[in-house]
Amino acid sequence: MSVSDLAIVAALVFGWGALSARLERFDVTAPITFVLAGLLLTHGPLAVLAIAPSPELIKELAEFTLALVLFSDASRVGLHELRADSGLYVRLLAVALPLTIGLGTVLALGLAGTSIWLALLVGAALAPTDAALGAGMMADPVVPARIRRLINVESGLNDGIATPFVSVALAGAASGGQAAAHGPAAAVAELAVGVLVGVAVGLLVSTARRRGWVAEGFAGSAVLGLAVCAYASAVAAHGNGFIAAFVGGLAFGTAGGRRGEPLVPFVEETGALVSLLVWLTFGAVVVVPAIEALTWPMVLYAILSLTVVRMVPVAVTLVGSRLDWRTITLVAWFGPRGLASVVFALLALEELGEHTAGRAVAVITITVVLSVVAHGATAEPLAARYARSLAPPADGDGDGAAQLPDVPDRRLIRRTANHG
Numbered sequence: 001m002s003v004s005d006l007a008i009v010a011a012l013v014f015g016w017g018a019l020s021a022r023l024e025r026f027d028v029t030a031p032i033t034f035v036l037a038g039l040l041l042t043h044g045p046l047a048v049l050a051i052a053p054s055p056e057l058i059k060e061l062a063e064f065t066l067a068l069v070l071f072s073d074a075s076r077v078g079l080h081e082l083r084a085d086s087g088l089y090v091r092l093l094a095v096a097l098p099l100t101i102g103l104g105t106v107l108a109l110g111l112a113g114t115s116i117w118l119a120l121l122v123g124a125a126l127a128p129t130d131a132a133l134g135a136g137m138m139a140d141p142v143v144p145a146r147i148r149r150l151i152n153v154e155s156g157l158n159d160g161i162a163t164p165f166v167s168v169a170l171a172g173a174a175s176g177g178q179a180a181a182h183g184p185a186a187a188v189a190e191l192a193v194g195v196l197v198g199v200a201v202g203l204l205v206s207t208a209r210r211r212g213w214v215a216e217g218f219a220g221s222a223v224l225g226l227a228v229c230a231y232a233s234a235v236a237a238h239g240n241g242f243i244a245a246f247v248g249g250l251a252f253g254t255a256g257g258r259r260g261e262p263l264v265p266f267v268e269e270t271g272a273l274v275s276l277l278v279w280l281t282f283g284a285v286v287v288v289p290a291i292e293a294l295t296w297p298m299v300l301y302a303i304l305s306l307t308v309v310r311m312v313p314v315a316v317t318l319v320g321s322r323l324d325w326r327t328i329t330l331v332a333w334f335g336p337r338g339l340a341s342v343v344f345a346l347l348a349l350e351e352l353g354e355h356t357a358g359r360a361v362a363v364i365t366i367t368v369v370l371s372v373v374a375h376g377a378t379a380e381p382l383a384a385r386y387a388r389s390l391a392p393p394a395d396g397d398g399d400g401a402a403q404l405p406d407v408p409d410r411r412l413i414r415r416t417a418n419h420g
Helices: 003-024 030-040 055-075 079-084 086-111 116-125 131-138 145-174 184-210 216-236 241-292 296-306 308-318 325-333 339-389
Strands: none
Touching: 003 030, 003 241, 030 241, 030 339, 055 145, 055 216, 055 241, 055 339, 079 086, 086 116, 086 145, 086 296, 086 308, 116 145, 116 339, 131 145, 131 339, 145 184, 145 241, 145 325, 145 339, 184 216, 184 241, 216 241, 241 339, 296 308, 296 339, 308 325, 325 339
């Protein structure tokens, strides 16, 4: 990257920060803005950026960002809060997620024209959700905190749970169908290592700060290092780094309590800033090849992936959960595809190459781009409509929003909605 490229990228970040409030009135989110900027500024008559990062570099940047987002989200949610709705989390993660992967795989096999292993790659890569793309809803205080927390925790854990399925798919595609080394036992071992590393690392800074070992001026930096350490340590130990980052955040939030809350925004802001670069490079490098390979079956798959493949398993799973149909519809729709899907697509490019993985990566890319636009544009309007449809609770506290801390807003991604 040249100095002029750096100046342009810095100007884009500044421009978004300066104009974001006005753009949000038109439901223009940061992912929409930066994907479009990356596309327009590197292709066509407006091509002034000469950046050409490798898929490996983008993947590492996206992994780093995802780890920070997972850690910061989890650090805002204490274990005692998860216990109240543990049944809903089990339904979404243990039942709806595998159903979504299975349905997405079958559909990819029929529409995308890929092998069974690449179809599994598409189904698994597009199953995880990214609450940041619906940040207009996630930051809207008129939506009950319980519902926003449900979506937030689901998106935090499903990335790591889907990772073993992606690993099996990549191993099968690379070895011509022999994926025994990445079977169920290996997947469970990865998850277990991720949990153990996350718990161990997550308690470190909380313990040190409680005992007065940490200078306040460096506490935020220490937590940032903690988030990266949780992810990297788990990967180095052949565990699941995303699960480690999320569990590490849970451990930090639970052990640190209210004293640890002021340290989390430093991690959030760093993750939000780096995510802008991920979306910019995604638009610059990945989108055009996907558009060039675009076919109508791919478009149809992307539409079905965001609707039927996601919404039907979630709706079926939540039947009988005492959530009304409006809430079930909201939870089912707000399953945006974002950073995790980008990471998995770039991982496929790195391990399998363009020739083998190109079609599957194109399907994933088209779905993510469609999700960026659709979920970004509908987040606030649908959240407002849903809030209006709710009858005021008789005791003024229907979902416990007053007692439970709010879910985090992602700074630089979308400003917390101000509803007075």
